[in-house]
Every structure is written in structure tokens, then in C-alpha cells.
Amino acid sequence: MTEVPTISELIHHIKRCPAEFIAAPVRRGKGEVYSEALVNDVLRRLMQQPTAPGKVALTADRRSAAELLLIQICCWVLTHPFFARIDNSWFNEVFWSQLAAVAPHVKSELWVTDEQRAEELARMILKCSGYVPAGETSDEALDRFDAVNTVKRIKVIEKTAAAEERAKLLRRQMAEQRAREAANVYGRE
Amino acid sequence: MMKPVAVLSDNERFPLIDDLGFLKELRQDSCAPAFNFGSGDRLTSEKLAQINAYAGRVQAQQFWRQGSQPDWLPDFLSWCRATVPAYRSHSCDFLQLPSLRREQIAGRPWKYVSDECNPDEMLVYNTSGSTGAPMDVLFDAVSQAAWIVQLEAILAADGISLEGGQERVSICLVCNQESTLTYASLSTYLRGAGVLKINLNPADWRKPEDRSDYLQKYDPEILTGDPFTFLTLAEMKPPIRPKALVSSAMTLHDGLRRRLEKQFGCPVYDIYSLTECRMIAVARQAGIYRLIRPDLYVEILHSDKDEAMPDGERGEITVTGGINPFLPLIRYRTGDYGCLRYENAVPHLFDLSGRAPVVFVGSDGSFINNVDISRAMCEFMLAGFKLHQCRDRSLEFVGWGSAAAADIRRVLTHIFGKDCRLEVKIEAADNGESKKVSYSSEFTEADIKT
Structure with a gap:
């Protein structure tokens, strides 16, 4: 049976991310790291096929710097020996789209310096790979991911803002004379 | 408190009534009072269809069985949880839900508005608070017009129906106050019939005898008012032949009921209703109120804890349901006390207190x-x-x-x-x-x- 790392172990691994992985990605000819090349190198390593042709086309110019940086950081996360021991088919478009949703909301370096963001990243990647961190049940793992999930938190904030906006609208309407031209038409209660 | 101001045109008040001639006649009659307000039911075709559908449901719906909850309750609670901010964190177990007090709604009425409501359709009525602090009650044109449907259901049980139609005044709300809003209006649901709100205070009329003449001329099908107002009306002896008198706001005692029934030759109904949910029950004899709305679940709760009292025991009357999406109620404490018993499978309220007339x-x-x-x-x-x-x-x-x-x-x-x-x-x-x-x-x- 594959031995899954604990969340603490993965967080520790993330926080040891070398500076090369968080160097500026090359976009429109400027930057230091070719994200696409990095991703394909990691894939070859996971597949143990060092000479295989590149499988992933990132079209870096269409992605934000924050998203490309997060992809690079994920590449570092995937250097943990655990990921070489498991199937890698989850490392696909679904995974990329999750990164695109969360990346704009977090300052890139926080993924590797901030405890909570590192935990979020560790939990997100493990969830995508289909594994539960060692020492946790799947329900516990889901609850703990929810607790640090940036996208979920933003949705709650957006929902709260929408509720406040709705309350404001209703209060404004309550003050409207049109709404108040509504005497108790038929009977006295 | 914001005072209501008449701001709409008559066409906005009655979008479906083309001929407003009868309305003008009611206002301009030589005996008419100096109406000081304007009001209309604002029913569009869509809203009229909704009120007609409600009328159909009222006829078909059955009361919940003794000891059980209404069939519609689970769906209503799910809808409240999904769309009403104040109820979002409510559990599915009705008996575990907290009761709701007037002060909670008064402080934040917008929290009780369903997300499905269009704010433009909001109507606001400020209750002066005859039994509590003043409060803004939010509702819409459909829940307002539902009052007539509920009245029809009461009358139908005695074989009385509203004729309605243009050239006929169906309802006259009679007041006897120092001052109040008065107006002539129409009911789209009753096919353009007249609806009046008048104040018997002579100061509102050109001549005191106009009060009786105006009532005689338009001879409303139904008069609504409180017992004291009906007493004043009876003393005026207007030669009118209403189909029924509908008394509300405070208990109607049998002595006055008998006098009114004899004088006006029609049944007199004592309605138990609240601005927050409109009609709840009706009494044809003092002290026994028959529930009239299967869409409004009535419980009797302990005064200090959210527990239902055993069958037949006295406690606070609490209501759930209704048809107002601007104020759906879950376990709303009415502030009135009584007991609930079943007679022929229909729930009745007994020993209702909190509505004793105060002179x-x-x-x-x-x-x-x-x-x-x-x-x-x-x-x-x-x-x-x-x-x-x-x-x-x-x-x-x-x-x-x-x-x-x-x-x-x-x-x-x-x-x-x-x-x-x-x-x-x-x-x-x-x-x-x-x-x-x-x-x-x-x-x-x-x-x-x-």
C-alpha cells in the first residue's frame, strides 16, 4: 500500500521550495523560468521517461504571472517522492483549472512562506491526486481543506457582500413613497 | 415613522381596470367625504392569476390532522431555508426551530424577505401598534388582495357570496377616529367593485347626515370595522342592507353582535387577524374562533420556551406559513393567548385574550x-x-x-x-x-x- 505523507510533512516540503521555482515566469519574452518546460520536466520525471516529448502546452502568454508562479510551485511540490509512487493521470486540465481559479487571490510567495496557504496547497494537491493525508479520515481532510480554502472563503465573502447589497436595496425600497402608498386596505387587525 | 403619501396615478393603482368612471363617481359624489388618500390593489395580470390560484387552493385545501403537521410544511421550510436570509441556518426539524417575536421582525424586516421577491413589488404598511411597538410590515399586492379571498371563504360557509362588478361597492372599511387615511378604491379581483375606507368622524364630511346618505346610496355588500365603530354606526341608523358585518381588532361581545345582527339583518363575524399574516380565525359566537386557513399552521406554545403546549392547554398563539413572500412566518408569536381544540376535525381557538376591548x-x-x-x-x-x-x-x-x-x-x-x-x-x-x-x-x- 502506498504510504501517504502527513499534511505537516507536505507543508514542510512546500516551505523548502527553492528560489528557482518562484523566479519570474517567462511571458511575452520576459522572465527567468519557462514554466511549460518545467512542467514537462516534472512530468517526465513522474513518468520515469526522461526523453519523452513534452506533453503539456501551457501557452504562458495567455496565463497570468500569478497562475504561472503557482504552477511552478506545484512542480516543486510534485518533487516529493510520494508523487513518483502514484499514478499521475490526475495531473491534467482539471488540476490546472483549479490553479487558475485560486492563483489571482493569493500573493505568490505566500504559498511557500505562509503556513495556512502552504497547507491549502498541500491539501488541494493531495485531494486532486485522490489521496487522504496520513492520520486523517476523508471527512476530516475535506473539512480541513474547507477551512483553508481560498476560493470557498472568497465565495462566502461575495455571498455576504451580495446579501448586504440586497438588504440595502430592500431598505431603500422601504423608504420609497410608492411602497408606502399601501394603506391597510380592507380591515383593521 | 414615515407617513404614507399618495403618489401613484390611478392607472398605476389599477393597471387592469380601463374604466375608472365608478372610482371618480365614488370620490365626487355630493355626499362623499373629503377623502384624504388614494390607494389601489396594483394587481397586474400575473398577480391576478396568482390571487385566483390562491382562491382555488383555499377552496380545496384541508386542515392538518390533530396531532400532526400540515403536508405543505416541509416544502415551506425548505423554501424558507433556501431563500430567506433570516431562516438560512434553520434546521429541518420544525419542532426544534426557534420561535419568532415581533421585535425581531421590527428591527430588521428586510431579513425576512425571500430572495425571490422583486423589491419593486414591495408594499409597506406601518402598524400603529395597538398591542406592541409600531412596526413596518412588508407585503405585496397578492398577499394584500388575499384578504378578500379569505373573506369569501368565510362567507361561503354561510352561503353568502360577493357580487362585485363595476357600479357596486363590495367592501367598506368604516372607522371612527379623530383622523385616519380615507379613500375610495376599486378591487380588480372583484371585477372593478368599489372599496371604501371612511371615517365616521363628522369633521370628515360636509354635513353629518352625508355619512348615512353616502352609505345608503352605495349600500356596501360588506362593512368592516371594530366593535366601537359598529356601535356608533348602529346609533346612526343608516338604511343599508349589508350581506355581513365583519368586526376585527378587538373582541366583539355577544350583546353588541345580537344588536347589530338584528338591526342590519345580516350575520356579524368577529375576525381574529394580524397585520403580519392577515386573517387567522372567525367567530360567530363570542369566545369560539374557527380557524379559516389551512395554509397558516397554528400552534400553542409555552410562553417562556419554544415547546408546544399539550392539546387543549393555554399558551401563546403561534403561526407558521401564509402566502406573503415578503414576510414568510415560522413559529411567529402573535402576543395573544388561547387554547386550541378540534371540533369536527377543524381547529378552533378558545379563551382568546389580548383583544379585550378597552373603553x-x-x-x-x-x-x-x-x-x-x-x-x-x-x-x-x-x-x-x-x-x-x-x-x-x-x-x-x-x-x-x-x-x-x-x-x-x-x-x-x-x-x-x-x-x-x-x-x-x-x-x-x-x-x-x-x-x-x-x-x-x-x-x-x-x-x-x-
């Missing part, structure tokens, strides 16, 4: 309607107040909140006259009693000079 008498011996007092007190920052009248007509007033005693004295002197001795106390609003409005008097109906 106030002015220095000239005339009857003072407590609605006038509640309305006048709205201008002060009071959380509640208590007014008692002694046999010598002296008044004892205690207010909770911030107001100058001299101002309260001025207002009460204006209402009761200069010769009523008056004691006014203002206290901090910090005890449990302070949220209430309560009236008491040592006078009875027999003391009124009409």
Missing part, C-alpha cells in the same frame, strides 16, 4: 378609540407605554424610553380634552415590560355616549 372616555363623555392614541404616540421615542383610565376619567400614563413628559401631556390633552386629570411618568426602557403597549380602563361599553 376610553374623553372629558366630554365621548368614546376615544385607542388607535388614535397609538398613532399619536408614534411621534415619540418610546419602546412601549401603559395607559390606564380611572372611573373619574383621570389618566395614568407610563412611557418607557425618551420623551418629554410635557409633550406626552400635550398630546393626551388634545385627544382626551382639557378636563381629564393626567399623570405622566417616563422611565428608562430597560425592563422586560418596556416593549409592550398596554391599555386598561375602568369604563365599559355601557359608558359610551354616542
Whole structure:
């Protein structure tokens, strides 16, 4: 049976991310790291096929710097020996789209310096790979991911803002004379 | 408190009624009072279809069985949880849900509006608070017009139907107050029939005899009012032939009921209703109120905890449901007390209290309607107040909140006259009693000079 790392172990691994992985990605000819090349190198390593042709086309110019940086950081996360021991088919478009949703909301370096963001990243990647961190049940793992999930938190904030906006609208309407031209038409209660 | 102002055009008030000739006639009649307001039902085709659908449901729906909950309750609770901000965190287990008090709604009425409501369709009615602090009640055109459907259901049980149609006044709401909003209106649901709200105070009319002449001329199918107003009306002896009188706001005693039935030759119904949910029950004899709405679940709760009282035991009347998406109610405590028993599988309320008529008498011996007092007190920052009248007509007033005693004295002197001795106390609003409005008097109906 594959031995899954604990969340603490993965967080520790993330926080040891070398500076090369968080160097500026090359976009429109400027930057230091070719994200696409990095991703394909990691894939070859996971597949143990060092000479295989590149499988992933990132079209870096269409992605934000924050998203490309997060992809690079994920590449570092995937250097943990655990990921070489498991199937890698989850490392696909679904995974990329999750990164695109969360990346704009977090300052890139926080993924590797901030405890909570590192935990979020560790939990997100493990969830995508289909594994539960060692020492946790799947329900516990889901609850703990929810607790640090940036996208979920933003949705709650957006929902709260929408509720406040709705309350404001209703209060404004309550003050409207049109709404108040509504005497108790038929009977006295 | 924001006072209502008439701002709509008649076409906006009655989008489906093309011919407004009857409305003009009601307003311009030589005997008509000086109407001071305008109001309409604002029913569009879509809303009219909804009210017609409600009328169909009212006929078909059955009451819940004794000891069980209504079939519609789970769906209603799910809808509330999904769309009403104040109910989002409610559980699915009805009996575990917290009760709701008037103060909670009064503080944040917008929290009880379903997300499905279009704010443009909101109507606001400020209750003057005859039994509690003033409150804005939000509703829409459909829940307003539902009152007529509920009335029809009551009348139909006795084989009475509303004729409606243009050229006919179907409903006349009669008041007897120092001042109130009055208007001539139409009912789209009743096919353009007239709806009047009039004040019997002679100051509203060109000549006092116009009151009787106007009523005689338009001979409304139904008159609604409170017992004191009907007493004044009976004394006026207008030659009218209503199909029914509908009394509300306070208990109608059998003596007055018999007198009204004999004089007007029609049944007299005593309706138990609240602005928050409209009609709840009807009585044809004092003290026994038959529930009339299977869409409004009535429970009797313990006064201090959210537990249902055993069958037949006395407690606070609590309602759930209704058809107002601007104020769907879950376990709403009405502030009234009574017991619930079933007769022929229909629930009835007994020993209803909190609606005892209170007779106030002015220095000239005339009857003072407590609605006038509640309305006048709205201008002060009071959380509640208590007014008692002694046999010598002296008044004892205690207010909770911030107001100058001299101002309260001025207002009460204006209402009761200069010769009523008056004691006014203002206290901090910090005890449990302070949220209430309560009236008491040592006078009875027999003391009124009409």
C-alpha cells in the first residue's frame, strides 16, 4: 500500500521550495523560468521517461504571472517522492483549472512562506491526486481543506457582500413613497 | 415613522381596470367625504392569476390532522431555508426551530424577505401598534388582495357570496377616529367593485347626515370595522342592507353582535387577524374562533420556551406559513393567548385574550378609540407605554424610553380634552415590560355616549 505523507510533512516540503521555482515566469519574452518546460520536466520525471516529448502546452502568454508562479510551485511540490509512487493521470486540465481559479487571490510567495496557504496547497494537491493525508479520515481532510480554502472563503465573502447589497436595496425600497402608498386596505387587525 | 403619501396615478393603482368612471363617481359624489388618500390593489395580470390560484387552493385545501403537521410544511421550510436570509441556518426539524417575536421582525424586516421577491413589488404598511411597538410590515399586492379571498371563504360557509362588478361597492372599511387615511378604491379581483375606507368622524364630511346618505346610496355588500365603530354606526341608523358585518381588532361581545345582527339583518363575524399574516380565525359566537386557513399552521406554545403546549392547554398563539413572500412566518408569536381544540376535525381557538376591548372616555363623555392614541404616540421615542383610565376619567400614563413628559401631556390633552386629570411618568426602557403597549380602563361599553 502506498504510504501517504502527513499534511505537516507536505507543508514542510512546500516551505523548502527553492528560489528557482518562484523566479519570474517567462511571458511575452520576459522572465527567468519557462514554466511549460518545467512542467514537462516534472512530468517526465513522474513518468520515469526522461526523453519523452513534452506533453503539456501551457501557452504562458495567455496565463497570468500569478497562475504561472503557482504552477511552478506545484512542480516543486510534485518533487516529493510520494508523487513518483502514484499514478499521475490526475495531473491534467482539471488540476490546472483549479490553479487558475485560486492563483489571482493569493500573493505568490505566500504559498511557500505562509503556513495556512502552504497547507491549502498541500491539501488541494493531495485531494486532486485522490489521496487522504496520513492520520486523517476523508471527512476530516475535506473539512480541513474547507477551512483553508481560498476560493470557498472568497465565495462566502461575495455571498455576504451580495446579501448586504440586497438588504440595502430592500431598505431603500422601504423608504420609497410608492411602497408606502399601501394603506391597510380592507380591515383593521 | 414615515407617513404614507399618495403618489401613484390611478392607472398605476389599477393597471387592469380601463374604466375608472365608478372610482371618480365614488370620490365626487355630493355626499362623499373629503377623502384624504388614494390607494389601489396594483394587481397586474400575473398577480391576478396568482390571487385566483390562491382562491382555488383555499377552496380545496384541508386542515392538518390533530396531532400532526400540515403536508405543505416541509416544502415551506425548505423554501424558507433556501431563500430567506433570516431562516438560512434553520434546521429541518420544525419542532426544534426557534420561535419568532415581533421585535425581531421590527428591527430588521428586510431579513425576512425571500430572495425571490422583486423589491419593486414591495408594499409597506406601518402598524400603529395597538398591542406592541409600531412596526413596518412588508407585503405585496397578492398577499394584500388575499384578504378578500379569505373573506369569501368565510362567507361561503354561510352561503353568502360577493357580487362585485363595476357600479357596486363590495367592501367598506368604516372607522371612527379623530383622523385616519380615507379613500375610495376599486378591487380588480372583484371585477372593478368599489372599496371604501371612511371615517365616521363628522369633521370628515360636509354635513353629518352625508355619512348615512353616502352609505345608503352605495349600500356596501360588506362593512368592516371594530366593535366601537359598529356601535356608533348602529346609533346612526343608516338604511343599508349589508350581506355581513365583519368586526376585527378587538373582541366583539355577544350583546353588541345580537344588536347589530338584528338591526342590519345580516350575520356579524368577529375576525381574529394580524397585520403580519392577515386573517387567522372567525367567530360567530363570542369566545369560539374557527380557524379559516389551512395554509397558516397554528400552534400553542409555552410562553417562556419554544415547546408546544399539550392539546387543549393555554399558551401563546403561534403561526407558521401564509402566502406573503415578503414576510414568510415560522413559529411567529402573535402576543395573544388561547387554547386550541378540534371540533369536527377543524381547529378552533378558545379563551382568546389580548383583544379585550378597552373603553376610553374623553372629558366630554365621548368614546376615544385607542388607535388614535397609538398613532399619536408614534411621534415619540418610546419602546412601549401603559395607559390606564380611572372611573373619574383621570389618566395614568407610563412611557418607557425618551420623551418629554410635557409633550406626552400635550398630546393626551388634545385627544382626551382639557378636563381629564393626567399623570405622566417616563422611565428608562430597560425592563422586560418596556416593549409592550398596554391599555386598561375602568369604563365599559355601557359608558359610551354616542
